[in-house]
Structure formats: structure tokens, C-alpha cells
Amino acid sequence: MGYLKWLGHAAFELELDKKIIYIDPWISNPKSPIKIDNITKADYIFVTHEHGDHMGESIEIAKRTGATFVSVYEIASKAQEAGVEKVIGANIGGPIKLGDLTAYIVPAFHTGLPTGIVIKGKETTIYHAGDTGVFGDMTLIRELYSPSIVLLPIGGHFTMGIHEAAKAIELLKPSVAIPMHYNTFPVIEADPTELSNLVKEKGLSTKVVILNPGEKYEF
Numbered sequence: 001m002g003y004l005k006w007l008g009h010a011a012f013e014l015e016l017d018k019k020i021i022y023i024d025p026w027i028s029n030p031k032s033p034i035k036i037d038n039i040t041k042a043d044y045i046f047v048t049h050e051h052g053d054h055m056g057e058s059i060e061i062a063k064r065t066g067a068t069f070v071s072v073y074e075i076a077s078k079a080q081e082a083g084v085e086k087v088i089g090a091n092i093g094g095p096i097k098l099g100d101l102t103a104y105i106v107p108a109f110h111t112g113l114p115t116g117i118v119i120k121g122k123e124t125t126i127y128h129a130g131d132t133g134v135f136g137d138m139t140l141i142r143e144l145y146s147p148s149i150v151l152l153p154i155g156g157h158f159t160m161g162i163h164e165a166a167k168a169i170e171l172l173k174p175s176v177a178i179p180m181h182y183n184t185f186p187v188i189e190a191d192p193t194e195l196s197n198l199v200k201e202k203g204l205s206t207k208v209v210i211l212n213p214g215e216k217y218e219f
Contacts (some may be wrong), residue, residue, distance in 0.1 A: 002123045003147065008032045008155065008213040009184045010054055012151065017100050017121040019043040022067075023128045026056025031184055033214030036060065042067035044098060047120070048130030049112040050075050053184075059084055070096065072105060072113050088161075088177055106141055108132035110159070118145045124219045125170070126168055129153060131181065134164040138171040149219065150174040153181030155188025162190055166198040171207050178209050178217060 005013040008031030014021040021209045027036045036057050042065040045058050054077075059082045062069045068086040069079045076089030090096050092115060096103040101121050107113040110131040117128045118141065127147035141147065150172050153159035159181055160168060169177050177199070182190040196208035209217050 002121075003216045003218045004126070004151075004176070004211075006180065006213055007034060007212040007214045009050045010048070010128075010131070010151075010153065011056065012180075014119070014125070016119060017123055018200070019099070019121075020147065021046065021119065022061060023117060024048055024054040024056060024130070025058050025061055026053050027061075027185060028212065029053065031213045032161060038194055039065065041065055044101075045069050046103070046117045046128070047071040047079075048076055048108065048128065048140060049110060049114040050078075050110045054112075054129070063084070065136065066139060070098070070103060072115055074113060087197045104145060106145075107121055107135070107137060109135055112209065116141075118133070118147060120145065124148045127151065127174070129168070131159045134168045134199070135173070136171070138168055142172045147172065147174055149176045149178065149217075151178050151180050152191060154179045154190045155182035156190060157187050159188075162198060163193045165195055166204075168207075169199055169204060173204075176207050176209050176217070176219075178211060 009029040010024040035147040060142035062084045070088045080087045104118040106116045108130040116130045128151045154165045192210045
């Protein structure tokens with residue numbers, strides 16, 4: 001059985017097909033339930049874009065655990081220059097083979113070399129949208145990769161807000177949506193229960209799972 005653990009902001013720890021994965025590990029964020037010293041094992045680290053609240057401690061974690069750092073080519077090159085030994089630089093397009101897992105870098109609309117990440121395993125397929133607004137080609141992400149679990153920003157201002165996130169859920173049609181990237185700072189304050197209510201009002205079957213930092217969703 002795998003799990004997703006929200007570490008605050010856009011940071012997640014995953015166990016998928018027995019691999020430990022971190023996405024956008026800004027472990028020093030104000031809502032984080034852990035310290036960097038708590039991380040002793042990682043197989044893969046994904047970074048959606050180069051902003052500091054997403055790069056976080058990704059390079060340090062990769063160096064101390066020996067994890068493989070995966071991101072777009074330019075960000076991966078910076079990680080390699082910083083001393084990360086195992087690096088995969090890729091780009092928006094086709095599959096990235098990671099043993100039994102397959103990853104896809106997909107578009108996002110933001111600044112800082114923005115992307116989303118789809119990770120497909122035997123247990124499930126997860127889509128971390130990164131920092132983005134809603135966009136129509138989320139329908140292609142659904143058609144191509146059929147993510148069962150989507151991780152969506154809802155804080156607004158820098159990313160989609162609740163209204164836009166509900167539309168993203170309508171386009172993606174996942175089984176589960178988990179809100180992220182909210183309440184870290186006053187400018188991105190949001191109430192995730194509003195998203196849950198809006199999804200119900202739209203008659204969508206997606207379950208909105210609201211996590212507190214440190215809580216897990218098991219799959």
C-alpha cells in the first residue's frame with residue numbers, strides 16, 4: 001500500500017511501488033511538520049520549477065540520500081553543478097523511465113520554467129500540477145495519462161484559486177483531488193472546504209481529500 005504525505009505548501013512525500021519520492025520539497029516552509037534531518041531515505045526527487053518555495057531543500061536531500069533528481073534540463077543541470085550525482089534532465093513530452101515507474105513532465109502556466117509532473121506506477125497514477133492556472137489542455141493530461149490522484153494549488157494570486165481548481169477537477173476527472181499551495185502566507189489564504197463544496201455542487205464524482213500538514217492519504 002502506498003501513500004501521499006503533505007508536508008505543507010506544495011511539498012509531498014510519496015511511497016509509490018515501494019519507492020520513496022519527494023516533490024517540491026521545501027521542507028523549511030512555515031507549515032512543514034518535519035525537519036530536513038528527518039529525511040534519511042529517498043529514491044527520486046522531482047522539482048516542478050525553479051522558484052525557491054519549490055526547489056526548497058531538493059539539492060541537499062538528493063546529496064544526502066543519493067536520490068535521483070528529476071526536472072527540466074536547465075534545473076537538473078543546476079543540481080548537477082551543485083554536486084548532485086544522479087540527475088535526469090528531461091522536458092515536456094514523452095516518458096521518463098524510472099525502473100518500474102514512468103514519469104511525464106507536462107505543461108504548467110507560471111514563471112520559473114514551470115511544469116507539472118505525472119508519475120505512473122502499478123499502484124496508481126499521480127499528477128502534481130505545480131504552480132499553474134487552469135488550462136484547457138488538462139483534458140489532454142486526462143486522456144493521455146488518466147491520473148487517479150491530482151494535487152492542485154488553490155491559494156490564488158500566484159496560481160489557480162478555488163473556482164479555477166474546481167474547473168481543473170472537471171477537466172481532469174480524477175478519483176481524488178488534494179488541495180495544496182494555500183495558507184502558507186496571508187496572500188494565498190484559502191478554505192479547502194469551499195473547493196469540496198463547489199465540486200459537489202458541480203455534481204462531480206471526485207473526492208476532495210483535505211490533509212493537514214503531516215497527514216497521509218493511503219492508496
